[in-house]
Amino acid sequence: MNADTALTPATDPQGTAGRPPVRAATTTDAEAIIRMRSAHVLSKPLDEDWIRRCTQELAPRLTDQGDARAFVIDAPDGTMAACALGLIHPVLPAPAYPRGLAARVHVVATHPDHRRLGYARAVVSALLDHLADVEQVTLFELHASVEAQPLYRELGFTGSPALMRMTRLEQSAAANTELGSPGRLPAEQYAETVLKATAFACLYFTDENDRPLQLHSVYSPAHPWQLVGGTMDHGERPWETAVRECREETGLPVSGPPRLLATVYGLPGAEWPYSTIGMIFDGGRLTAAQIRSITLDPQEHDEVRVLPLEQWEGLMPTRDFARLSAVEEARRTGQAAYFGTWDWGNA
Structure with missing residues (x-):
């Protein structure tokens, strides 16, 4: 780029005798x-x-x-x-x-x-x-x-x-x-030198029989069934994100207090260039009336579905079902989960 500087001559940067320079x-x-x-x-x-x-x-x-x-x-x-x-x-x-x-x-x-x-x-x-x-x-x-x-x-x-x-x-x-x-x-x-990551927060809801509730995405074929939640906005804390996203995606109010079920981490890949860090909170058990009252944002989701855990496996990518299973176990056992392999680009 500098017109007045010539490229450096051949050198042996390791100073190793016999190695091509x-x-x-x-x-x-x-x-x-x-x-x-x-x-x-x-x-x-x-x-x-x-x-x-x-x-x-x-x-x-x-x-x-x-x-x-x-x-x-x-x-x-x-x-x-x-x-x-x-x-x-x-x-x-x-x-x-x-x-x-x-x-x-x-x-x-x-x-x-x-x-x-x-x-x-x-x-x-x-x-x-x-x-x-x-x-x-x-x-x-x-x-x-x-x-x-x-x-x-x-x-x-x-x-x-x-x-x-x-x-x-x-x-x-x-x-x-x-x-x-x-x-x-x-x-x-x-x-500028440290890890860059996107952050999200979700809520894990079940019905009164402990069957997981998920929303069907209209924009993400890679993740067709999703927990209620989304990406954090600037200035938000994770629980604030979960409450806001729940209101926007379902119309349901959430009062808390926050109960963390799982921390999720994913390495970057072909689908997304940054690491992903997320927190999944317990949204509680919803009555049939509450589930019927859910109002979806048609630009994000087009269906609410409640199924036993094992029936979700055939509807989701492997890593998404593994994450859902970890969250379900955390709810059942009362011990928060760490799910560290929700990587981008892996099935």
């Missing part, structure tokens, strides 16, 4: 990088036409004036053993990125014949160091596979695999001095 990629490496991406990153390999098109797109960007930077390791036979490609882009300046520059680690790939040799760490470390020290990028982002997530966490990235982030601040020492607490980031900057 990491070097900065040039325009002539564009095709090999694209083929590494096609073969070892993408879920479906590119055909030759797309290989050519992507190579023509990348090559001019791998120059001092371009926005792409890459580092590679060459195999003894002259092919590419590993590569890491980053794309620099402008963002609005902020204390965490005062120059208004960010970089996305777009491709990290290692040929299967050269894995478990530290090559991925070597090329990624070289790329991050160059972007930070030469290009003066301070905000880094990437999408990680579950397998690669531990490596990126060791390098300083935080967040979910769907979006991991890291900031490297030139002025961090001065900022720490101002805080009077060496080694700590200012609160605003630290907040």
